[in-house]
Amino acid sequence: MIADAFASLGAWAWIILGLLLIGIELLAPGIFFLWLGLAAIATGLLDALLGLSWQAASLVFALLAVAAVILGRWVTRSGAQPEAQSALLNQRGQALVGRVFTLETPIKDGQGRIRVDDSSWRVTGADRFAGAKVRVVRVEGSTLVVDDP
Numbered sequence: 001m002i003a004d005a006f007a008s009l010g011a012w013a014w015i016i017l018g019l020l021l022i023g024i025e026l027l028a029p030g031i032f033f034l035w036l037g038l039a040a041i042a043t044g045l046l047d048a049l050l051g052l053s054w055q056a057a058s059l060v061f062a063l064l065a066v067a068a069v070i071l072g073r074w075v076t077r078s079g080a081q082p083e084a085q086s087a088l089l090n091q092r093g094q095a096l097v098g099r100v101f102t103l104e105t106p107i108k109d110g111q112g113r114i115r116v117d118d119s120s121w122r123v124t125g126a127d128r129f130a131g132a133k134v135r136v137v138r139v140e141g142s143t144l145v146v147d148d149p
Helices: 002-009 011-027 033-050 052-079 082-089
Strands: 100-110 111-116 121-123 133-140 143-147
Touching: 002 011, 011 033, 033 052, 033 111, 100 121
Parallel strands: 121 143
Antiparallel strands: 100 111, 100 133, 111 121, 133 143
16 A cells, blocks of 8 residues: 555655655754665656656665765765874873963973963973963873973
């Protein structure tokens, strides 16, 4: 009964299926159903143009679905972060090594502070006055070791 209704709609059945799959993507985001939905819509358009049998349309959908998913994975992977940035994702201190900052408080008895964006970091190094430029040379725990720039 459902198969007869699906077959009676012809090319519209594929377009409706594609829209349903894209609608599912809105409910369960993951950028997977989107590609299947686009493949179903493309199958419906090809079916409308060429008058495919249901077997041929099913085969075209299967091929387009595989191609769309592979293309979708390629598109979403190409926008990924470079490995250099993603390697330091949870190691914020390591990402600061080599950068030059201005001392927020003087380094006195080997301890001071710098401001990095919206946070303040404890630094160790030779005594310097507030406002001096320092370069981060390494990280020890949550403390930055600084030297002359």
